[in-house]
Amino acid sequence: MKSLDWRTLATRLLLVVAAAAAPTAFPLSQMGIGSLHQLALELMLPAALFLAAAFLFVRISGRHEAACLLVRGGSAGALATLALEAVRYPGFKLGFMPGNLPQLMGVLLLDRFALGPSTASTLAGFGYHFWNGACFGIIFALFKGRLSKWWAIPYGLAIGLGFLVSPVVQALGVGLFGKDFGWHFAATVLTAHAAFGVALAGVLELRMPSAPFPAAVRHALP
Amino acid sequence: MKNRTLLRTLVLGAVIGIAALQPSFVAAAPDSFSGERVTVPSDKSFDEVTKAVKSLVAKNGMMVMAEVDQGKMLSMTGLNLKATLYVVGNPVVGKQLFEQDHAVGLYVPVRIFVYSDANDKTSVSYDKPSTLLSQFQNPKVNMVAEMLDQKLEGLANMAAH
Numbered sequence: 001m002k003s004l005d006w007r008t009l010a011t012r013l014l015l016v017v018a019a020a021a022a023p024t025a026f027p028l029s030q031m032g033i034g035s036l037h038q039l040a041l042e043l044m045l046p047a048a049l050f051l052a053a054a055f056l057f058v059r060i061s062g063r064h065e066a067a068c069l070l071v072r073g074g075s076a077g078a079l080a081t082l083a084l085e086a087v088r089y090p091g092f093k094l095g096f097m098p099g100n101l102p103q104l105m106g107v108l109l110l111d112r113f114a115l116g117p118s119t120a121s122t123l124a125g126f127g128y129h130f131w132n133g134a135c136f137g138i139i140f141a142l143f144k145g146r147l148s149k150w151w152a153i154p155y156g157l158a159i160g161l162g163f164l165v166s167p168v169v170q171a172l173g174v175g176l177f178g179k180d181f182g183w184h185f186a187a188t189v190l191t192a193h194a195a196f197g198v199a200l201a202g203v204l205e206l207r208m209p210s211a212p213f214p215a216a217v218r219h220a221l222p
Numbered sequence: 223m224k225n226r227t228l229l230r231t232l233v234l235g236a237v238i239g240i241a242a243l244q245p246s247f248v249a250a251a252p253d254s255f256s257g258e259r260v261t262v263p264s265d266k267s268f269d270e271v272t273k274a275v276k277s278l279v280a281k282n283g284m285m286v287m288a289e290v291d292q293g294k295m296l297s298m299t300g301l302n303l304k305a306t307l308y309v310v311g312n313p314v315v316g317k318q319l320f321e322q323d324h325a326v327g328l329y330v331p332v333r334i335f336v337y338s339d340a341n342d343k344t345s346v347s348y349d350k351p352s353t354l355l356s357q358f359q360n361p362k363v364n365m366v367a368e369m370l371d372q373k374l375e376g377l378a379n380m381a382a383h
Binding site: 030031032033035098099104113114167168170171172173174175180181 | 273276277278279280281283284285286287288309312313314315
């Protein structure tokens with residue numbers, strides 16, 4: 001079994017830290033460590049730029065495996081967020097959720113909570129939501145190694161559990177595990193994140209066609 | 223003749239008397255209420271208290287929905303002031319209140335005011351939601367308002383001490 005050298009490990013750790021910036025920003029903002037708007041400018045944007053620069057660097061320096069993991073993980077995570085939405089959105093419409101979380105993230109991102117959502121803030125919120133999915137996908141791809149892709153399911157559930165005990169649920173007024181709102185909140189969150197995990201596992205190792213993707217994407221894939 | 227004059231005087235006097243009493247009738251109308259302001263003084267600095275308020279809001283089941291930095295705003299007039307108003311609440315509680323009476327919007331989300339006085343002593347101040355919302359005479363609103371009282375009391379005391 002091939003073991004990773006220290007440079008590869010250090011590179012992956014750095015990439016994981018950068019990918020963790022965006023998903024961490026919302027809980028950090030609810031702990032009072034800056035507003036989500038501030039953290040978007042001071043944490044999320046620099047981290048995203050770092051990831052983009054890191055992708056170019058590892059490609060140019062010949063570390064094709066790392067480049068591939070970034071692209072595959074990010075794409076798979078973003079696509080898997082669609083599966084999460086397939087559970088979350090109906091859950092919200094049925095009253096199982098206290099509100100439309102991507103819209104809430106949007107008004108916080110654009111610092112217009114008191115004005116309510118606009119088209120731009122809703123797009124920003126969903127963009128952040130899918131970017132979070134992409135980042136979680138990158139983290140899983142970097143950590144997965146030779147583990148079965150189906151570890152993505154407990155991984156997804158762990159993310160859901162993390163959300164249920166985060167400062168976000170306290171700020172929403174639903175309490176830890178949604179105890180002040182109803183069992184359906186935790187059930188919807190966990191089911192949605194399990195769906196994310198299933199989809200992430202399903203998409204992560206799909207063989208991609210060689211055309212008509214641009215050369216940069218083709219060369220990033222195995 | 224004398225009796226008619228007396229009667230006219232009495233009727234006129236009664237009309238004038240009733241007209242003079244109108245303001246007191248208006249003052250007793252159902253929309254009147256008195257809010258109770260709570261002020262919690264602190265030995266901490268203004269920056270420490272505002273930082274504490276922002277970090278404790280979530281722990282008390284609320285979010286900062288808006289922040290009005292009167293200090294910075296009024297610095298444009300040359301006034302040196304440390305004062306920030308936080309509008310806090312959470313959508314779940316807001317929904318419960320607005321479902322009962324849309325007029326609660328004048329008082330919800332609630333406001334927390336952090337300021338330093340002329341001696342640079344910082345205080346956390348708010349109007350008790352139960353005293354503001356009791357005017358709606360709605361048991362569900364009163365229940366939620368009392369819950370908000372507890373949250374604000376906890377938040378103000380933790381932030382100030």
